[in-house]
Amino acid sequence: MTKTPGAPLVSFQDAGLTVGGRRLWSHLDLDVMPGEFVAILGPNGAGKTSMLRAALGLEPLSEGRLTVGGSVPRRGSAAVGYVPQQKIFDRDLALRGRDLVMLGGDGHRFGWPVPSRQVRDSAQRMIEAVGAASYADAPVGRLSGGEQQRLRIAQALMSDPQVLLCDEPLTSLDLSHQEGVLDLLDRRRRDSHSAVMMVTHEVNPVLPFVDRIVYLVAGNWAVGTPDEILTSERLTALYGTPIDVLHVRGRVIVVGAGETPDASHHCGPVEVTA
Numbered sequence: 097m098t099k100t101p102g103a104p105l106v107s108f109q110d111a112g113l114t115v116g117g118r119r120l121w122s123h124l125d126l127d128v129m130p131g132e133f134v135a136i137l138g139p140n141g142a143g144k145t146s147m148l149r150a151a152l153g154l155e156p157l158s159e160g161r162l163t164v165g166g167s168v169p170r171r172g173s174a175a176v177g178y179v180p181q182q183k184i185f186d187r188d189l190a191l192r193g194r195d196l197v198m199l200g201g202d203g204h205r206f207g208w209p210v211p212s213r214q215v216r217d218s219a220q221r222m223i224e225a226v227g228a229a230s231y232a233d234a235p236v237g238r239l240s241g242g243e244q245q246r247l248r249i250a251q252a253l254m255s256d257p258q259v260l261l262c263d264e265p266l267t268s269l270d271l272s273h274q275e276g277v278l279d280l281l282d283r284r285r286r287d288s289h290s291a292v293m294m295v296t297h298e299v300n301p302v303l304p305f306v307d308r309i310v311y312l313v314a315g316n317w318a319v320g321t322p323d324e325i326l327t328s329e330r331l332t333a334l335y336g337t338p339i340d341v342l343h344v345r346g347r348v349i350v351v352g353a354g355e356t357p358d359a360s361h362h363c364g365p366v367e368v369t370a
């Protein structure tokens with residue numbers, strides 16, 4: 097990945113994505129800058145995961161342009177780390193947590209080599225950083241959802257990516273581990289001027305960290321700071337139906353999103369809460 101100071105690490109220009117004959121979003125303009133933390137919000141089926149898949153080079157745009165690190169995104173780039181949406185591993189999978197993390201080093205590019213000393217050391221550092229040292233040598237299928245999730249995050253950080261794409265990485269994590277993971281990602285993006293794009297349904301834990309929000313709803317989108325986007329006026333315009341954004345004891349609650357005409361895609365909560 098070529099790093100030009102001041103150049104966006106991820107750039108959507110007049111971008112549109114249609115999958116299975118359905119236009120998810122279009123005319124999207126978004127530059128994610130080095131060091132920036134962007135949250136991608138919206139109801140189920142709005143196209144959040146598909147946006148990450150486009151940046152991973154797994155889903156070609158139907159319109160416009162997308163560059164990651166200045167180039168057309170390609171599968172398997174070591175400059176891009178990915179924490180996929182959680183799937184629980186098979187209970188009998190013969191893989192230790194540590195092996196899973198090491199696959200993020202050389203493994204994903206060269207198959208299953210004997211890991212180098214450097215990869216083993218780096219895996220240990222990542223395992224400690226996500227607080228997984230006490231169970232890293234257990235079979236991954238026997239670990240809890242939250243433990244598996246922390247190992248996936250460690251794996252995604254192994255290649256020291258310039259762009260980290262996370263799909264609901266906080267799922268299954270309790271509050272203290274959510275904070276731990278967010279702190280880690282926040283420190284890392286500041287220290288290495290890397291970018292984070294995080295799909296999440298859990299708005300409140302991420303609000304202290306995010307610079308901007310991309311909010312997708314039924315083909316429409318809005319991009320801005322949390323203060324700009326999380327308002328009743330802005331979300332009412334976006335959803336095309338009355339939405340209330342409430343601030344209750346320091347938490348943001350979005351009420352009314354389940355009553356939109358596109359409710360068939362909204363099997364998620366009516367409220368966006370922590």
Ligand SMILES: Nc1ncnc2c1ncn2[C@@H]1O[C@H](COP(=O)(O)OP(=O)(O)OP(=O)(O)O)[C@@H](O)[C@H]1O
Nearest residue numbers: 115116118120138139140141142143144145146147
């Ligand atoms: N390859 C595909 N072929 C057909 N339809 C697809 C494909 N990929 C995604 N979709 C559909 O596109 C829509 C958007 O999917 P996507 O996973 O991006 O939504 P999302 O916003 O991440 O949703 P969620 O919050 O439920 O995870 C969904 O209706 C999904 O079924």
